[in-house]
Amino acid sequence: MDFQTLLMAFVMGFLYWIANGYFGYTLWMGLGTPFAMGLFAGLIYGDITTGIILAGSIKLIFLGVIAPGGQLPSDENIAAACIIPIALKTGMSTEVALTLAIPVAMLGAFLYNLKKIVNIRFVKMADESAEAVDLKGLWRSAFTWPMLTNFVLFFTPVFLVNIFGENVVKPVLAIIPEWLMGGLEVAGGILPAIGFAMIMIMIGKKQYIPFFIIGYFVTVVSQLNVLVSIILAISIACIIIFLKRELREGEPNV
Template sequence: MDFQTLVMALVMGLLYWICNGTVGYTLWMGFGTPFAMGLFAGLIYGDVTTGIILAGSIKLIFLGVIAPGGQLPSDENIAAACIIPLALKTGMSTEVALTLAVPVAMLGAFLYNMKKIVNIRFVQMAEDSVEQMNFKKLWRSAFSWPMFANFLLFFMPVFLVNIFGENIVQPVLDIIPEWLMHGLEIAGGILPAIGFSMIMVMIGKKKFIPFFIIGYFVTVVTNLNILISIIIAISIAIILVTTKREMRGDVSRG
């Protein structure tokens, strides 16, 4: 294990712990995100561009994921904390990294639910300390012990994955046949489009899903620059909105 890997494991584990420990009023919202993890991973490995691209791609996959009733179905943050460093170190493509991000995100959901189960005990301890007027015990029950539990639940898994993950992932990548690797790349390339589709379904505008699918595949096939793609998409949206308003105006006048 080299020093760079150790630093990466510490930073990713710390960021994921901050994220799920909700440290500070705004600290966890700024640093516990895929973009922050991609930025720090890129800085450590000297490839910020790829780190941000990986972070943005992972974010797109889980764009439409919500937590109904507080039950998180998947966790994009642990996917970013584990997969981005591994992708940068092993040199795997973005598409393959995205296919690995999905099952890792499911592990994050398990840890998140485990956190709630563990914290039930701390709530009971806090209630007892209030009845006893023991404010030191209340502080430990409400903050110290939960943060320590979060450290074990969130810091340690990410730290270990970053330390030993390459030793597991790299041999697997070496033995995967080319046809299967190509299939993984295709599947990974489609995942961001699924994230967009989930957003459209969630807001109840399923009729716009074909626009996302067409835009995605046109961008991939033609290799359009992302800025150009955005300009074209905005132009089409303006044309559609303007045309719709004009048609409504004609109907009202008629």
């Protein structure tokens, strides 16, 4: 095991721990995200562009995922923390990496719910400390013990996957037939579109669906750069906003 792999495993595990530890008011929202994980993974392996592309693609898949009642159905953060480093090291395509991200995300949902079950004990301990006016005990119950528990639940699995994941994935990729690999790539290419579709359904604006279809196929067929696609989308959105404003005012600007 080389130092680079060990460093990657530690960083990804640490970022995923932050994502589920809610450190501060903004730290976990900035560092515990697929984009941060893609950036750090790219820096460690010397391929920031691919790391960001993988992170953005994973984010798109889970764009419409919500947690009703606090029950997380899938966890994009653990998918990014585990899949991006493995994809960068093994050289697998983005599409194949996305198909692997789905089952890993389901594992993250299991860990998230397990955390709630385990932490119930600390709630009772906090109540007992509050009744006894034990401020140190209250602090331990509210912060110290939950953080240590979260470390075991979230840091450890991501660390181990990054250490041993390559040894598992490489032999599997080697034995996958070409036709099946092609199918996985097609399926992986469709997954971001599904994420967008979920968002469109949540918004409930059927009139916006054609824009989604046009944007997706224009980007895929013409192989537009991501930055160019963003600029084009923003320009179209601005045109629509300006036209609507002129129609409301009743006096088009000349």
